[in-house]
Amino acid sequence: MTTIIVLVKQVPDTNAKIAVNNGRVDLSAVKMVMSPYDEFAVETALRHREAVGGEVTALTVGGPAAEKILKDAKAIGVDHIVRIDSAEEMDSNALQTVLTKAVQDLGATVVYCGKSAADTGAGSTGPGLAERLGWASVSNIISATFSDSISAVAPGSGGNVKLSVPLPAVLSCDKGDFKVRKPNVKGIMQAKKASVEVHSIEAPASSVTLVDQSLPPAKPAGKSYQGGAAAAEVAQLLRDEANVL
Amino acid sequence: MTQTIVIAEMTTNGVHSSTAELITAAMTFGGEPTLIVPCTDASLADSAVGMGAGSIIAAKSDVFANYDASGWAAAIDSVAPVGTVITSASPQSKDLAARLAAKRNISVVQDAVKIQNNTVTSPVYSGKAMQSVSINGPTVISVRSNIFPAATGGASSASVLDTTGKIETSVQEFMARASQRLDVSEANIIISGGRGMGSPDNFSHLEAIADTIGAAVGASRAAVDTWEPIPHSMQVGQTGKTVNPNLYIAVGISGAIQHLAGMRSSKYIVAINKDADAPIFQHADYGIVATWEEALPVLHDSLKAMMG
Ligand SMILES: Cc1cc2nc3c(=O)[nH]c(=O)nc-3n(C[C@H](O)[C@H](O)[C@H](O)COP(=O)(O)OP(=O)(O)OC[C@H]3O[C@@H](n4cnc5c(N)ncnc54)[C@H](O)[C@@H]3O)c2cc1C
Numbered sequence: 001m002t003t004i005i006v007l008v009k010q011v012p013d014t015n016a017k018i019a020v021n022n023g024r025v026d027l028s029a030v031k032m033v034m035s036p037y038d039e040f041a042v043e044t045a046l047r048h049r050e051a052v053g054g055e056v057t058a059l060t061v062g063g064p065a066a067e068k069i070l071k072d073a074k075a076i077g078v079d080h081i082v083r084i085d086s087a088e089e090m091d092s093n094a095l096q097t098v099l100t101k102a103v104q105d106l107g108a109t110v111v112y113c114g115k116s117a118a119d120t121g122a123g124s125t126g127p128g129l130a131e132r133l134g135w136a137s138v139s140n141i142i143s144a145t146f147s148d149s150i151s152a153v154a155p156g157s158g159g160n161v162k163l164s165v166p167l168p169a170v171l172s173c174d175k176g177d178f179k180v181r182k183p184n185v186k187g188i189m190q191a192k193k194a195s196v197e198v199h200s201i202e203a204p205a206s207s208v209t210l211v212d213q214s215l216p217p218a219k220p221a222g223k224s225y226q227g228g229a230a231a232a233e234v235a236q237l238l239r240d241e242a243n244v245l
Numbered sequence: 246m247t248q249t250i251v252i253a254e255m256t257t258n259g260v261h262s263s264t265a266e267l268i269t270a271a272m273t274f275g276g277e278p279t280l281i282v283p284c285t286d287a288s289l290a291d292s293a294v295g296m297g298a299g300s301i302i303a304a305k306s307d308v309f310a311n312y313d314a315s316g317w318a319a320a321i322d323s324v325a326p327v328g329t330v331i332t333s334a335s336p337q338s339k340d341l342a343a344r345l346a347a348k349r350n351i352s353v354v355q356d357a358v359k360i361q362n363n364t365v366t367s368p369v370y371s372g373k374a375m376q377s378v379s380i381n382g383p384t385v386i387s388v389r390s391n392i393f394p395a396a397t398g399g400a401s402s403a404s405v406l407d408t409t410g411k412i413e414t415s416v417q418e419f420m421a422r423a424s425q426r427l428d429v430s431e432a433n434i435i436i437s438g439g440r441g442m443g444s445p446d447n448f449s450h451l452e453a454i455a456d457t458i459g460a461a462v463g464a465s466r467a468a469v470d471t472w473e474p475i476p477h478s479m480q481v482g483q484t485g486k487t488v489n490p491n492l493y494i495a496v497g498i499s500g501a502i503q504h505l506a507g508m509r510s511s512k513y514i515v516a517i518n519k520d521a522d523a524p525i526f527q528h529a530d531y532g533i534v535a536t537w538e539e540a541l542p543v544l545h546d547s548l549k550a551m552m553g
């Protein structure tokens with residue numbers, strides 16, 4: 001049976017304004033949601049299940065509050081929801097070590113995740129997890145078809161390339177050229193009743209530690225012009241003042 | 246002092262000039278970085294001479310003919326000494342950075358824009374905040390382009406290490422679709438159009454300017470979602486590509502927060518929009534309140550005259 005895992009992470013709503021207090025981003029007033037690319041990962045996982053059979057488990061590493069996005073995934077149609085309990089910030093080595101153990105414990109043929117999380121923007125988790133599992137990986141896929149292997153489309157040098165990916169593998173998902181499904185009433189009811197499986201896995205100490213968060217430096221006000229004729233002056237400034245041509 | 250290793254960013258003709266910036270970034274840890282040039286033809290490594298590396302290793306292997314994360318990480322791991330590794334922050338190099346760090350059971354920090362005293366700063370929350378972390382021990386760090394100055398001098402020749410035969414690749418490329426245009430994630434100059442362009446056909450005006458100045462053409466999500474001929478691969482923003490070119494020209498783009506997320510770190514931003522209140526103007530170094538119909542022909546003529 002094909003066992004499919006999809007990684008989902010809770011992040012601040014991307015429309016939210018980010019505030020900083022005492023050198024730390026303050027998320028207390030911010031709505032938390034599933035990281036946008038993870039929605040494409042969930043959709044791809046469900047399509048994989050529909051094509052070949054099997055079961056989909058949504059997995060997150062986080063505190064109890066992160067269960068909301070697991071319920072969201074359940075409402076859309078995943079079979080199982082699992083949270084690995086963690087309170088503290090982990091560096092990529094710690095997080096990937098925990099995820100590797102979790103995927104090994106659950107057993108999986110394929111893991112889908114987001115291209116990058118909306119908070120870190122890193123894109124490290126998919127390829128890092130694959131390396132630790134000794135699996136193949138492709139990052140930033142935009143579509144996939146499923147059989148004994150997966151054929152995926154991802155950006156390569158000079159355009160998109162179609163790749164044949166042997167299983168087991170980890171695939172990170174970019175925004176695909178398809179719609180992600182929304183939960184229906186039945187799904188929402190089932191998600192309410194569903195219970196989250198919670199595990200704990202020991203994480204190694206982090207060697208990368210947070211020092212400080214701040215707002216990006218404000219840009220000095222730019223120059224403003226009225227009317228299209230000013231484009232000639234701007235072109236000159238791009239060469240002589242900005243030095244970018 | 247940690248040993249530092251830089252992985253060269255490659256083009257089809259040799260080592261990309263931005264590699265010299267990576268060497269400057271590596272030098273913030275002290276010492277002379279070792280540059281590893283992933284290649285199928287060792288002579289390509291000669292183009293790294295003068296980029297400031299203490300030594301240059303041409304890592305020659307058939308795996309480098311096409312990108313495969315696991316094959317590349319294994320081949321590079323087999324020739325790179327232990328230490329802190331610096332890569333570019335192109336999508337492919339970020340992927341490689343993550344894979345290489347995992348291979349060595351160390352951590353990776355992506356998209357560095359500043360490195361000082363073992364403290365690495367990068368944008369988080371789609372550029373809405375900056376985060377500094379302290380690193381303790383060997384780490385893999387990807388570094389954004391156009392931030393560090395280029396290093397010069399250094400080793401005058403490359404030594405060759407052959408890794409062919411040791412490495413297996415698993416992922417097979419079976420259909421390449423070459424696009425003729427430069428991709429936004431690889432470009433130093435980007436000109437992007439939004440819904441204000443009115444129709445996909447009008448993107449030809451952007452393409453003409455792009456051809457004059459060697460730019461890539463990008464688009465807002467509204468343009469990509471509204472018009473079939475504008476592919477998602479052109480989309481800049483939170484659910485598109487994150488870019489940080491030297492110059493970003495936004496035409497008929499309002500400047501929604503999700504679009505800004507993908508381009509606000511561009512060194513210079515030009516905005517052309519008929520609405521003086523469009524939010525994009527708050528982020529523009531040069532803002533032109535005009536329709537594109539009025540501004541683009543003037544811009545193109547001036548650029549053509551300048552590029553001569
Ligand atoms: C979760 C999420 C993710 C998103 N991700 C992205 C993303 O990755 N990238 C992205 O771009 N957006 C993204 N969006 C959408 C974003 O919110 C905006 O809707 C989008 O960026 C608007 O595109 P636009 O500026 O082209 O269109 P509009 O907002 O419609 O702006 C068009 C502009 O053109 C100007 N204009 C009209 N006619 C002319 C003319 N003749 N000459 C000059 N100017 C003219 C108008 O004054 C206006 O400012 C996302 C939204 C969500 C909710």
Ligand SMILES: Nc1ncnc2c1ncn2[C@@H]1O[C@H](COP(=O)(O)O)[C@@H](O)[C@H]1O
Nearest residue numbers: 007060061113114116117122123124125
């Ligand atoms: N704590 C986490 N729990 C579950 N999945 C995660 C977690 N962190 C990252 N991921 C997954 O990895 C993807 C990339 O994250 P990142 O490497 O931080 O950019 C996310 O989109 C998620 O799919």
